[in-house]
Amino acid sequence: MSAPVLSVRNISRSFGGIRAVRDVSFDVQKGEILGLIGPNGSGKSTLFNCILGQLPPDAGRVEVNGKTVTGMRASSLNRLGVGRTFQQLSVFPQMTVLDNIILAGQEHHGTMASRLFGPSDAGLTEAADQMIAFFRLTHLRDTIAGSLSFGQQKLVDAAMAFMAGPSLVLLDEPAGGVNLTMLGSLKERLTAYNAEHGTTFVVIEHNMEFVMSLCTRIIVLAEGAIIAEGTPEDIRSNQTVIDAYLGGG
Numbered sequence: 480m481s482a483p484v485l486s487v488r489n490i491s492r493s494f495g496g497i498r499a500v501r502d503v504s505f506d507v508q509k510g511e512i513l514g515l516i517g518p519n520g521s522g523k524s525t526l527f528n529c530i531l532g533q534l535p536p537d538a539g540r541v542e543v544n545g546k547t548v549t550g551m552r553a554s555s556l557n558r559l560g561v562g563r564t565f566q567q568l569s570v571f572p573q574m575t576v577l578d579n580i581i582l583a584g585q586e587h588h589g590t591m592a593s594r595l596f597g598p599s600d601a602g603l604t605e606a607a608d609q610m611i612a613f614f615r616l617t618h619l620r621d622t623i624a625g626s627l628s629f630g631q632q633k634l635v636d637a638a639m640a641f642m643a644g645p646s647l648v649l650l651d652e653p654a655g656g657v658n659l660t661m662l663g664s665l666k667e668r669l670t671a672y673n674a675e676h677g678t679t680f681v682v683i684e685h686n687m688e689f690v691m692s693l694c695t696r697i698i699v700l701a702e703g704a705i706i707a708e709g710t711p712e713d714i715r716s717n718q719t720v721i722d723a724y725l726g727g728g
């Protein structure tokens with residue numbers, strides 16, 4: 480059997496006396512959509528930041544497709560096929576949708592020298608147009624991104640993350656601040672992308688409806704540790720999880 484796309488092994492991280500993540504281990508297999516949930520302060524962001532090299536863990540290691548990547552920077556992770564979306568949008572508000580997506584593609588294509596001295600486009604406009612069509616944004620292609628609704632900008636943000644053709648994407652609260660109609664589109668497009676490309680997703684999310692309907696498996700954190708893991712149906716009816724949410728706020 481091939482190595483998991485993501486393997487998190489015994490990750491711990493404290494801030495002073497606060498043990499934000501405590502000895503967390505899990506694997507994510509190719510094509511899975513894994514939800515990472517838990518009450519406020521349960522350690523989700525800290526764990527994400529340890530996986531994405533933005534915070535060094537005190538202990539443990541992270542592997543992507545069998546390669547140890549602990550502490551590796553975002554640009555190196557990108558080259559290994561790891562993408563991310565942000566809780567705060569990463570779109571440039573003064574640029575068009577098309578230019579944002581082309582720019583995201585350029586960041587992943589070759590060295591600085593090849594970008595400066597190579598062919599100016601290298602097929603990126605066509606690739607960006609395909610991505611725009613996939614996310615059903617063609618009518619907004621030449622619109623300034625800052626004038627779109629927050630939900631539409633979230634779709635642009637996702638399209639940008641996918642321009643590198645990643646094998647693993649970490650999504651940080653994709654549903655946050657998105658209205659109900661756009662939530663449906665976002666979930667439907669993410670599911671379609673996963674089905675078409677076999678891309679693996681790990682999703683931090685507070686919106687239970689969204690996460691339960693998007694994910695194939697859920698891991699629940701409380702006080703920095705995994706307290707439950709299973710299908711959305713298992714998690715919905717898990718008394719330990721219900722108690723953690725009631726107790727944790």
Ligand SMILES: Nc1ncnc2c1ncn2[C@@H]1O[C@H](COP(=O)(O)OP(=O)(O)OP(=O)(O)O)[C@@H](O)[C@H]1O
Nearest residue numbers: 494497498499517518519520521522523524525526
């Ligand atoms: N930079 C930091 N300095 C000190 N304490 C921190 C820092 N980052 C996180 N913490 C603490 O670590 C614990 C876990 O926080 P974290 O943000 O990872 O939780 P979370 O599950 O992502 O929370 P939320 O759902 O509210 O975003 C909390 O007690 C938090 O106060």
